[in-house]
Amino acid sequence: MRSDPRALLPGVAVLLLTACTLIPEPAPPPGPIPDTWPQAEITAAPLPAAWWQTFGSPGIDTLVEAALAANRDLAAALARIEQARASARIAGAGLWPRIDAAGTATDTRQSGGGSLTAITGSGATRIGTSSGTSYRGQLQVAYEVDLFGRVRAGRDAARDRLVASEFDHQALRLVTAAEVVQTALDLAATGQRLRLAADNLDNARAVLEVLDARLVAGRSAALERDQQRVAVAGLEAELAALEEDRARQRHQLALLSGVPSPDFRVPEIVWEELQLPAVRPRVPASLLQQRPDLRRAEAQLAAAGADLGAARAALYPSLDIGWDRTWTDQSSATLTNLSAGLLAPLFRGGALRGEVARSAARRQELAEQYHQALLTAFGEVSDALAAQRQSDLRGAALRRAAAAARDAYAVARARFERGAIDFQALLEVQRSLIQAEDAAAGARLAELQAALALYRALGGDT
Numbered sequence: 336m337r338s339d340p341r342a343l344l345p346g347v348a349v350l351l352l353t354a355c356t357l358i359p360e361p362a363p364p365p366g367p368i369p370d371t372w373p374q375a376e377i378t379a380a381p382l383p384a385a386w387w388q389t390f391g392s393p394g395i396d397t398l399v400e401a402a403l404a405a406n407r408d409l410a411a412a413l414a415r416i417e418q419a420r421a422s423a424r425i426a427g428a429g430l431w432p433r434i435d436a437a438g439t440a441t442d443t444r445q446s447g448g449g450s451l452t453a454i455t456g457s458g459a460t461r462i463g464t465s466s467g468t469s470y471r472g473q474l475q476v477a478y479e480v481d482l483f484g485r486v487r488a489g490r491d492a493a494r495d496r497l498v499a500s501e502f503d504h505q506a507l508r509l510v511t512a513a514e515v516v517q518t519a520l521d522l523a524a525t526g527q528r529l530r531l532a533a534d535n536l537d538n539a540r541a542v543l544e545v546l547d548a549r550l551v552a553g554r555s556a557a558l559e560r561d562q563q564r565v566a567v568a569g570l571e572a573e574l575a576a577l578e579e580d581r582a583r584q585r586h587q588l589a590l591l592s593g594v595p596s597p598d599f600r601v602p603e604i605v606w607e608e609l610q611l612p613a614v615r616p617r618v619p620a621s622l623l624q625q626r627p628d629l630r631r632a633e634a635q636l637a638a639a640g641a642d643l644g645a646a647r648a649a650l651y652p653s654l655d656i657g658w659d660r661t662w663t664d665q666s667s668a669t670l671t672n673l674s675a676g677l678l679a680p681l682f683r684g685g686a687l688r689g690e691v692a693r694s695a696a697r698r699q700e701l702a703e704q705y706h707q708a709l710l711t712a713f714g715e716v717s718d719a720l721a722a723q724r725q726s727d728l729r730g731a732a733l734r735r736a737a738a739a740a741r742d743a744y745a746v747a748r749a750r751f752e753r754g755a756i757d758f759q760a761l762l763e764v765q766r767s768l769i770q771a772e773d774a775a776a777g778a779r780l781a782e783l784q785a786a787l788a789l790y791r792a793l794g795g796d797t
Contacts, residue, residue: 365623365705365706365709366706366709366710368619368620368623368709369619369713370618370619371618371619372616372619372716372717372720373717373720374720374724375615375616375720376615377615377616377617377618378615378616378617379617380615380617381617382614382625382790382793382794382795385399386612386790386795387399387512387515387516389610389612389614390516390520390609390610390612390783390786391608391609391610392519392523392604392605392608392609393602394519394601394602394603394604394605395515395516395519395520395604397602398515398519398588398591398592398601398602399512399515399516401592401594402511402512402515402591402592402593403508403511403512405592405593405594406511406591406592406593407593408507408511409504409507409508409511410593412500412503412504412507413504415500415503415504416497416500416501416504418500419493419496419497419499419500420497422493422496422497423490423493423494423496423497425493426489426490426492426493426494427490427493427494429479429481429486429489429490430481430486430487430490431478432476432477432478433475433476433477433478434474434475434476435474435475435477436472436473436474436475437472437473437475438470438471438472438473439470439471440468440469440470440471441468441469441470441471442467442468443467443468443469469663469664469665470663470664471661471662471663471664472661472662472663473659473660473661473662474659474660475657475658475659476657476658476659477655477656477657477658478655478656478657479653479654479655479656480653480654480655480656482651482652482653482654483647483648483651484644484645484648485644485645485648485649485653488641488642488644488645488648489641489642489645491637491638491641491644492638492639492641492642492645493638495634495635495637495638495641496634496635496638498630498634498637499631499634499635499638502627502628502630502631502634503627503631505627505630506626506627506628506631508795509627509791509794509795510791511591512795513787513790513791513795514591515588515591515592516787517784517787518584518587518588518591519588519604520609520780520783520784520787521580521584521780522581522584522585522588522601522604523604523605523606523609524606524776524777524779524780525577525580525581525584526581526604526606527606527776527779528577528773528776529574529577529578529581531769531772531773531776532570532573532574532577532769532773533574535570535765535768535769535772536567536570536571536574538744538748538765539563539566539567539570539765540567542563542748542751542761542765543560543563543564543567545751545752546559546560546563546758547560555758559758559759562758562762563758563762566762566765566766570769585599585601586599588601609783611782611783611786612786612790614723614786614789614790614793616716616720616789616793617793619713619716622709622712622713622716622793622794623709625793625794625795626712626793626794627794628708628712629705629708629709629712629794632701632704632705632708633705635701635705636698636701636702636705639694639697639698639701640698642694642697642698643691643694643695643698645694646687646690646691646693646694647691649680649687649690650680650687650688650691651679652677652678652679652680653677653678654675654676654677654678655675655676655678656673656674656675657672657673657674657675657676658671658672658673658674659671659672660672712792715788715791715792716789716792716793718788718792719785719788719789719791719792719793720789722781722785722788722789723782723785723786723789726778726781726782726784726785727782727785729778729781730775730778730779730781730782733771733774733775733777733778734775734778734779736771736774736775737771737772737774737775739771740764740767740768740770740771740772741768741771741772743764743767743768744764744765744767744768747760747761747764747765748761748764
């Protein structure tokens with residue numbers, strides 16, 4: 336007695352109505368978040384969209400925009416986003432029915448005039464002498480009823496990983512832009528130090544000429560002349576080292592911009608025109624939305640929660656529904672099948688529960704990493720704020736010292752040429768001038784770097 340396939344429908348409907356979804360536990364909330372930053376003025380305004388433009392250098396703007404457009408690491412991150420998007424589509428495909436169509440054509444040709452007889456265990460059966468082509472078509476539909484949310488959890492996990500890859504790209508954009516600005520500032524500072532060293536070298540050579548003339552006239556000792564030669568040689572060596580630094584910084588900018596070093600041309604960055612941005616943070620809680628690395632860690636944690644839900648759902652039965660229809664050209668009748676299969680895992684050697692334990696431990700690991708990343712972010716902003724305050728104070732003091740050293744050298748040089756002081760006094764003032772001007776340039780660079788570090792710690796324009 337054949338059963339009517341439609342008799343299966345009430346049972347399937349009951350299962351659908353009683354289906355449940357194993358929802359993963361909510362992600363643990365982040366730890367305590369400070370209300371404000373110590374010794375910092377809070378603002379409600381977001382950071383500028385193109386924050387690197389606040390340094391006031393068209394050359395830096397050109398370098399950053401070129402790097403964001405052509406950096407190879409960023410291009411690879413975009414490819415990873417496409418991979419994650421494709422994986423999300425694949426994971427979500429299980430929520431839809433699987434539909435397949437099949438067709439066969441059989442061509443039969445008989446040679447000779449006799450008939451064919453098939454010999455079987457029950458006797459001989461005449462097949463006949465007909466020849467020709469027969470056709471058969473079939474449509475198959477299969478669907479897994481997601482009773483406990485395993486497929487949906489897998490889809491959600493893939494979507495969360497897609498979000499994580501997008502935030503990873505944003506984080507890499509921030510890092511790339513910050514590295515370009517950092518290297519460009521280093522390059523501009525190196526150029527300034529080269530100019531200062533060249534000026535000091537000219538002054539040292541001029542003093543050496545005076546000492547040479549005095550030595551010939553018998554008014555100076557050879558020791559004084561040789562000491563000045565040492566000073567001149569030291570400045571020449573410093574110039575060579577600074578030139579090496581400048582070449583390395585140019586090569587780094589070429590790498591960040593995705594351009595071969597020999598073909599790369601650095602736009603002009605005028606040291607004197609660089610502006611010190613006034614960077615003000617928002618409340619600490621805004622970091623959870625501003626920093627792409629925190630958003631990425633949050634998305635990864637959500638994906639791990641969905642993985643845990645999928646692992647739990649795998650412990651429960653799965654229901655598959657199938658429907659297929661077959662057509663042939665030999666008869667006007669069609670064959671239709673409707674089936675439903677329930678599969679309950681009874682013994683898998685502990686593999687399914689082991690996967691649940693692994694997924695739970697992985698989720699706990701990512702939760703701890705997320706909390707640690709949050710603490711690190713708070714620390715980085717606090718460090719950047721402290722560096723900003725101290726670099727401002729240090730820079731102002733060193734600029735005053737450099738101005739005083741220039742005045743002192745001008746006076747000492749004039750007195751030396753009049754014979755009012757000896758060479759040793761002039762040499763000491765000269766050394767103080769070189770050190771003070773170099774320190775002032777370094778302090779200015781530190782101020783600019785502190786502003787850059789604060790932009791980076793706050794998450795840029797994300």
